[in-house]
Amino acid sequence: MIDVRTANTISINSSISDIWEMMSKYTDPFIFITDPLENEGIIGYIHSKDIMPLLRKGNIENLHVSELPIQTNIIKVSKNADVLDFFKVFGEDVVVIVGETNRIEGYLQREDVLYYLLTSKSSGTDWIRSLLNSIPMGIIITDTYGRIENFSDEVLRMLKMSSEELREKQVGELLDQESYLKVIEHGETILNYIIIKDEYSVLADLGPIRNKKGIVTGSIVVLQDLPYIEKMAMELEYVKNLNVDLQAILSSTYDEIIVLSKKGTLLRYSGRLINDFWETDKEQLIGINLMELEHEGTFFSSIVRKVIEKKRKVTVTQESRSGKNVLTVGNPVFNQNGELERIVIALRDITETVLLKEELRTAKKESEKYKKELEHFKDWSNLNINKKIIYRSDKIENVMKYIKKISNVSSTVLLTGESGVGKEVFSRAIHELGPRSNKPFIKVNCGAIPENLLESELFGYEKGAFTGANANGKPGYFKLANKGILFLDEIGELPLNLQVKLLRVLQEREFMPIGGTQPIDVDVQIITATNKDLEEMVERKEFREDLFYRLNVIPIHIPSLRERPEDIPLLCLHFLQNFNHKYNRNNQLSQDALDLLESYSWPGNVRELQNIIERLSVTNDNELIDSEQILPIIKKGKKSTGNKEINKIIPLKQAINNVEERLIILAMEEYQTTTEAAKALGVSQSTISRKYSELIKKKERGE
Incomplete structure (x- = not known):
């Protein structure tokens, strides 16, 4: 049986001054911690070196053992266990020996077990040789005089010696006598000591073997083949370069690439990062399972889980807090057995792509509208009215449909609308679409003819009706x-006096000329x-x-031009073409110019637009x-909208609209x-044009 060391125990509820007093009383550096709640069971141990920093600071009376760094890497073994059971737990730092009542009876360290295995006569040389040969390195066990007591077969291969030749040597002859004495006499440990001789070249680690009292009783030498290590180093360098x-x-690709373990732990990532997407530095996430970040709203928790569950490629699109659209593709990587080994995720910033797609969708809608308009123009291609009425808005389309519907009757029509909207043009449309298209169309401006002449102009007069009248x-x-x-x-x-006479014409279909004696029948449609x-x-x-x-x-109401801004570009190009032909010019309107004209409110309607285009064409x-x-030219008609200050609580949506305006x-x-404004604000031009037009309308209404 291996001799065990005495275990000194103390409760976890004790103070640090208590544990220090115990360490001062006993020379053993280990104090084992028990927990009363676990029937005095061992929960860990403390080494004297772990409490030295606290002792230097002083004021330890109020500190408890629970505040110390308690080591828990211990394992419990029955005192009646076989030597092989101790060897199984040889990798642990401390082995606690317990009795039949599970109470601690002592402890062992790794060197105690090793010393027993190497020095016990009862264990058998063959057993020790089997142990040494199971280690994939050269192992030599010596006494304090440097005599070789045992060795592994790997030593014979490395040193190119037979077993008999090796036993005749002392370790100082094989390696280095001075280094060996440091180990035996001073208990030093020498690592990575290179030894090159004609017959062999090895890398050696030398360390002392101590008994339970800490006395050096020999040494252990671990040899590694230097050419093999050099080969490994070259392979490691190759792997590093790779x-x-x-x-x-990875850094040169357009996508950002991250690699996860089969359980979702972040292993590596490419150098290309998506700005404003990660809420923390990815270096801080190395080694962390991204699925654990689900409570923080991190999207990986969903895509990683889907890849693990479905074991196939998964694609998701999400929007970051800064408004970026990110396309995320997760791909599983399988080993030769078909088991999931890695997860590779590619992230791509598709914000611009989404914007371009939206603009393309808008352009397609515009194209469809233009296509419908062209088809509409084809249907009306046999009419001269196409040369007069230029539009693309739904409002004018509805007006034209209504005109086409009522043009076949001779009922009286009343056209209403602001000055300059083109009421005369629409009246001619009624004429040209109706059955009277090959008959006269007479226009009279009731406000342009003096009142004393208006009656004679409308109803005519007989010869000699009044002084100065035409003789005929x-x-x-x-x-x-x-x-x-x-x-x-x-x-x-x-x-008012002529209103009565006009009413008679509408009712009786006849009128009396000035100076006449007989009424004249008339068949006229009045617009x-x-x-x-x-x-x-x-x-x-x-x-x-x-x-x-x-x-x-x-009644037919003609909408004002500001109610149908989509008609403005077509009208601009139509008038410009006419004036180019009239004045022999070759003028063109830039897109910025069309955008600005479309955003203007046009209080003078189509007439004002026509006049401005003519002025621009000429000047x-x-x-x-x-x-x-x-x-x-148009700035005079605009007034700057002042800043809307918020000095009281208003609905959030209203506040956002104010800021947007x-x-x-x-x-x-x-x-x-x-x-240019759309570029500065990061939105599409059509959005700015539409919203700015709405602002101008609100200003015109005094809102």
Whole structure:
């Protein structure tokens, strides 16, 4: 039986001063810790060197054993165990010997077991040789005089000697006498000592063998073949170079690559990092199972788990906190037995790709709209009206559908809308689409003809009807428009006395010329237009109610240009083409110019747009018209929106909208074009154009 060392124990509830007093009383450096809650069972041990730093600091009265670094790498073995049982736990630092009641009776260290195995006569030389030969290195056991007591077969191969030749040598002759004396006399341990001779070259580790009292009783020499180590070093260098090349390849790829173990532990990663994606340095995550980060919201917890469960390629897309879109692909790697060995995950920042895809989707929608418009133009290609009405908006499309529907009847039509929206153009559309298209279309501006002449212009007069009249008389516009259409623009300017006469024409289909004696029958479709609110005029007694109802049989409202900004680019290009032809120019509008024109509110509607395009066509020195030439012209109509300060609690959505509006206004003031402003704000140009147009509309409404 191996002689065991006495085990000194102390409760975990004791103070450090208690344990130090015990260490001072006994020379043994180990104190074993017991826990009363576990029936005095051993839970670990403390070495004297572990408490020395605390003793130097002083003030240890209030410190307890539980605050010390307790070592738990012990194993318990019965005192009746066989020597082989001790050998099985030889890798542990401390072996605790327990009795039948499981109480500690002593302990052993590794050197105690080794000493017993090497010196016990009862263990048998053959048994020791078998043990030594099981170690894949050369092992030599000597006494204090350097005589070789035992050795492994690997020593014979390395030193190129027979067993008889080796036993005749002393270890100092084989290796180095001076180094050996350091081990025997001073108890030193010498590592990585290179010995090169003509017959052999080895790398040696020399260490003392002590008995339980700490006295050196011999030495152990561990030999390694130096050429073999050099070969291993070369292979290691090759592996290191291969690792450098692999890291360089990973870092040069567009994707970020990370490698995980089969359980999800981060092993390595490429040098390319996705900015603002990782919330911590990945170096701090090496060796950590990424699935444990699930509670922190880390996405790997989901993709890693899916790869492990499904054992196939998994692809997910997620958005980081900074708004980046990241495509993540997890691939399983299997060994030769088909078992999962590694997980390789590739991450790619697809933020720009998503934006481009969204812009492509928008462009496709625009293309579809243009395609529908072209088909619409083809359907109307036989009509001259296509040359006059240019549009792509749904609002004008609805107006045109309605006009086409009512153009086959001769009912009275009332066109309403702001000044400059093109009411005359739409009245001509009714004429050209209807059955009277080959008959006269007569336009009369009721606000442009003096009141004293308006009656004669409308109804005509007989010869000699009044002083200064034409000797042969004159037919009025009603007679000239017979069988056709009479367009009365600015009908709200018609005097009350003529309103009565107009009402009679609408009711009786006849009129009396000035100075005439016989009424004249007439077949005329009346189309009127106004930018005034006739209902309010009726309430103010400025317009006859009965006439209003006669005129308002088919009302058609023409939307203002700011209500249909998508029509602006087409109208701009249409007018520019006309003026290029008229003035023999070759002007073009830049995209920035079109963006700026589209964002303007156009209080003068189509008429104002046409006038500005003509001015630019005539005055521009360069063929390309950009935003710099347009901005001074339209800037007068814009007012800067002040900053909206938040001085009270408002809904979060409203606050976000306020900030968004302010940023758009600041960007437009700074860059002056929606394209540049969109780049500065990191959104698409169509988004800025749409939102800026909405801001202009709100400002026009006084919101």
